[in-house]
Amino acid sequence: KQEVTQIPAALSVPEGENLVLNCSFTDSAIYNLQWFRQDPGKGLTSLLLIQSSQREQTSGRLNASLDKSSGRSTLYIAASQPGDSATYLCALMDSSYKLIFGSGTRLLVRP
Amino acid sequence: DAGVIQSPRHEVTEMGQEVTLRCKPISGHDYLFWYRQTMMRGLELLIYFNNNVPIDDSGMPEDRFSAKMPNASFSTLKIQPSEPRDSAVYFCASSLWLTVKNTEAFFGQGTRLTVV
Numbered sequence: 001k002q003e004v005t006q007i008p009a010a011l012s013v014p015e016g017e018n019l020v021l022n023c024s025f026t027d028s029a030i031y032n033l034q035w036f037r038q039d040p041g042k043g044l045t046s047l048l049l050i051q052s053s054q055r056e057q058t059s060g061r062l063n064a065s066l067d068k069s070s071g072r073s074t075l076y077i078a079a080s081q082p083g084d085s086a087t088y089l090c091a092l093m094d095s096s097y098k099l100i101f102g103s104g105t106r107l108l109v110r111p
Numbered sequence: 112d113a114g115v116i117q118s119p120r121h122e123v124t125e126m127g128q129e130v131t132l133r134c135k136p137i138s139g140h141d142y143l144f145w146y147r148q149t150m151m152r153g154l155e156l157l158i159y160f161n162n163n164v165p166i167d168d169s170g171m172p173e174d175r176f177s178a179k180m181p182n183a184s185f186s187t188l189k190i191q192p193s194e195p196r197d198s199a200v201y202f203c204a205s206s207l208w209l210t211v212k213n214t215e216a217f218f219g220q221g222t223r224l225t226v227v
Contacts, residue, residue, distance in 0.1 A: 031214070032214065036218075041223075042220065042221075043202060043220040044202070044218040045218075046215055046216065046217060046218075049215045089154070091154075093214065097159075097166075098159065098167065101153060101154040102153075103153040
């Protein structure tokens, strides 16, 4: 059974710092991996999608990488800002076309 | 497109009552997903549809839960009878099958259900 783990569960950093969020999965038979952002009381906003054949995707200050062989993905946030404070979730599409979520990393960027 | 639209945004109901949650997917999307989010269990997939047909409902917790998709632009999730442990945020998501690798999911704002 596919399991998705996100470490750390919570992270607090000062503004301007570069940071890395981690996502690991147990079964490498995935089609893609998506990173989402969720603000308190809100829905999920898709940030980046990495296809299984890709190594990384970039959007602005965000860079997501994927290493299927080791079962890992990272989300790199450059020059963090207080507006980046949110919960970040990774989700992967498994071999049965289900989107399986990790439990998220709650990020606080302090001014 | 206005995105995935869910209604109501908030629902408070008494235990034993029937609750119906509604979802309008993005026009043209052929996959629709229902998720439940709680602090304890995170996001759980309840059921998903492809071209209005339920494909996998193994995540539906009990027979009290049922979901339908009568047409491509509308889906419902019904709980009957509701119980306090059903209190959660219920999300609907839709996606367009471009290729299996390039299918991106878009989520609605969710329905916050409280059963008292």
